[in-house]
Amino acid sequence: MTTTRRKFLTTSALGGAAALAAPAVQAQSTIRWRMQTYAGSALGEFVVKPAVDLFNSLAGDAMQIDLYYADQLVPTGELFQAMQRGTIDCVQSDDDSMASPTEVTVFGGYFPFASRYSLDVPALFNDWGLKAIWESEYEKVGVKHISAGSWDPCHFITNDPITSLADLAGKRVFTFPTAGRFLSQYDVVPVNVPYEDVQIALQTGEIDGVAWCGATEAYTVGWADAANYFLTNNISGAWIGHFFANMERWNELSPHLQSLLATCFEQSHYHRQHWYWAGEARYRTEGGKLELTSIPDAEWAGVETAARTFWDEIGAESEVKAQVVQIFKDYNAAMDRAGRPYRYS
Template identity: 25%
Template sequence: MKRRNILKAAAAGLAAAPLAISSTNAQAASKVRLRMQTYWGTESDEIHDQFLDDVKVASNKSLRIKRFRGSELVPNADMFQAVSKGTIDMCQGYAGYWPGQLDIASIEAGLPGAWTNYDEAQYIMESKGLIDLIREAYAEQGVHYLGPIMGGPFDLLTTKPVKSLDDLKNMKIRATPSVAKILEKFDIPTVYLPGGELYLALSTGTIDGVIYAGTNEYKAMKLYESAKYYTFLNMVNPGYTDQMLINKAKWDSMSDEHRRIIEMAYAKHARKMHTWMVSGSIDAGTSGLFEFSTLPAEDSARLRKAARVLWEEEAAKSPRNAKAIEIIAAAAKATGRG
């Protein structure tokens, strides 16, 4: 069996309906070339190259995507607007970069306390309809939301040991806007920096710590060379949610076959990316590069309590956000966290 047909058969298992595209149809389809940026650097080249290859092979090369690494075309925080305007066609981004540009962005990115494991997150997204509210919000901005890409751990890495939240009051921590709102309630100084600047910022003392991801990403970025103290925060797991976006006008102009190929390649990529981040963090945790500690239970509880105030703030932004928070709050209650 040719490799293209093997890929089609495997991809069909990721979707509700199988891909029905013949080689004749693929050859007849107009050639489409897309530019996609991710906020990731070289550390994710292999897994992103597989996504691009899946699209190329399944479409018989009639659909091709060229991937650019973080900030190569536009600043990472501008990717959503760039896709909306058609400056770039696609992105794999993180909505925590643009909370002021989309009402539901902070909720989509993974509010602290929103879920405790992958299955619960998928239940909230898929079964309870959070994904529909997110897709609606992006569509209003001329963007088609393909879906979430669940991340891995989302914890603290610092240049000095951390035993409590009080220790952080004398440090400057890199955090996304939504997490910064919570830390600032405890008088913890925060600053936002793109991922590509974290190594230099830590090595020069510009910042004292980061809340960016887990040991997998911290190891790949070599942040352990300046900061080896890893503190489990126990705020949310999966700790962050990426997504894949595509310009809606571009999406609407594509053939059904090409749209289906992208949907299935995205679904496969989302599952592989989550597994890569989680398993990579487990492996990196045994490398001896980090020293581990856990935030005291009472401090983690304080963070989650502060996050509930953030939930209320997010719900007040729009009727859509209010519906989203209702979904999250109902799930928390159903799992004994309400």
């Protein structure tokens, strides 16, 4: 009887320990996500890698993100489809570049003159209602919209000087789809090349310039080495970009990991905001590679007026687009009324 009892106790103890150990082993199985950004490796070092490194450090064995740069897994134009079907778990991009099939795609990247300063973007999303619209639109297509943030303003960086609207005619320019659609009325010819090939395309004359970024990015990725001029007039004060995730993958995460991921991405938005803001002034004044040119304010005012006509054309396409356009109108009108420092002219 004693022997039997001892065997029972020993067996039960071992069985109980094994049963308790099994969930612990499962908990140590690290979740791995694949994430691709629109940015090439040189730019990605600043606009996304710090956030991924921070998340990986904080998440530890619970979860790790493997980061890929522009076109490394799939072409940028296929990012949405790859994320939607789960080939990629997470994406950093604007809606426009990744060919999102939503009603808000046209507003991603640089929607002409929708913003004047980088702070306009988080204000529009977090305080003026755009966040809820984006979340709803992406939920319809099985994608989680995590957050939106601002990047740099959009300027022309060219091989030849631009000092009037007439100088834009015939220029082959690497730009975003919606920006290209707007600029085509000035006879700009939008050209699409892989992001990492832009510098070579500038050097060989395949393109005459870019309308893709500001001074910070141009100097960081080497485009300032291949071009000569920087037009101080811009068609938008800040690029609108986002973090997205496959909805199933997102829902599989614990609330803790979801919060941690969202927090790290919010920190990334903040980091980019001051990094770009400081860089724009520094490189224009100290860069030394790009000569600054300008189109007279009176002539450029016509471009701003044309942008409002473009807004109305977009707003007429659907109810959702009309809602977004109205928010842009109301916000900018409020900033104009508020005056300095929100708007100077």
